[in-house]
Amino acid sequence: MNLYFSPLACSLATRIALYEAGAPAEFTQVDLKSKRVLKTGRDFAEINRLTLVPTLGIDDQTVLVENTAVLQFVADRFPEAKLAPTSGLQRARMQQWLGFINSELHKGIFNPLLDSTAPEGAKEYARTKVPSRFALLQDHFATHEFALEQFSIVDAYLTTILNWSAFSGVDLKQWPAVNDYFQRMLKRPNVARAMNEELALYQEEVRRRAS
Ligand SMILES: N[C@@H](CCC(=O)N[C@@H](CS)C(=O)NCC(=O)O)C(=O)O
Incomplete structure (x- = not known):
């Protein structure tokens, strides 16, 4: 590959x-x-x-x-x-997370914030989506170590996207459980x-x- x-x-x-x-x-x-x-x-x-x-x-x-x-x-x-559940509700839950990260975070928020050619209106619109999307993450990681039951491709993707916060004016410290999760993931050897x-x-x- x-x-x-x-x-x-x-x-x-x-x-x-x-x-x-x-x-x-x-x-x-x-x-x-x-x-x-x-x-x-x-x-x-x-x-x-x-x-x-x-x-x-x-x-x-x-x-x-x-x-x-x-x-x-x-x-x-x-x-x-074991980077992904293989079937049933757990597989669907994983796809739910991948869809959320891809559309709500990656494309919906960080793409416009990081793209130097995006007009200010697009950035402003993206910023209006930050509180609700990050509140969802905060609620989840307040009680969960990973997105699913163990480390998975969802965590690989989410960590990658959260890493862009520092470059886009999104201060992760506003959501302590998300910040803790991100710091925890960064310590994972791979x-x-x-x-x-x-x-x-x-x-x-x-x-x-x-x-
Ligand atoms: N829909 C694609 C989007 C991938 C994407 O946006 N990749 C960015 C880097 S994070 C890219 O290649 N950007 C180059 C460009 O927009 O020309 C996916 O989810 O894989």
């Missing part, structure tokens, strides 16, 4: 899942500004026409896109890692490893763009 990623972008969730699964994988960095594969200069649109990460190359002919699908594929490919590796690549990218 080959994960096309951009440092600290949502593709970090898949890297965390792959590390948790102990899965053999390659990681190919994409420059989302030029829309090219960093090392080779290949046009990323040839691989994913929407030029979005995560993009998972499964083999030479097969590519899978969309966070919610990619994460479930990784979990199902490595079942011994999360820390993935975060640290991508932070270094992100800093490199910032330096490269500035020069």
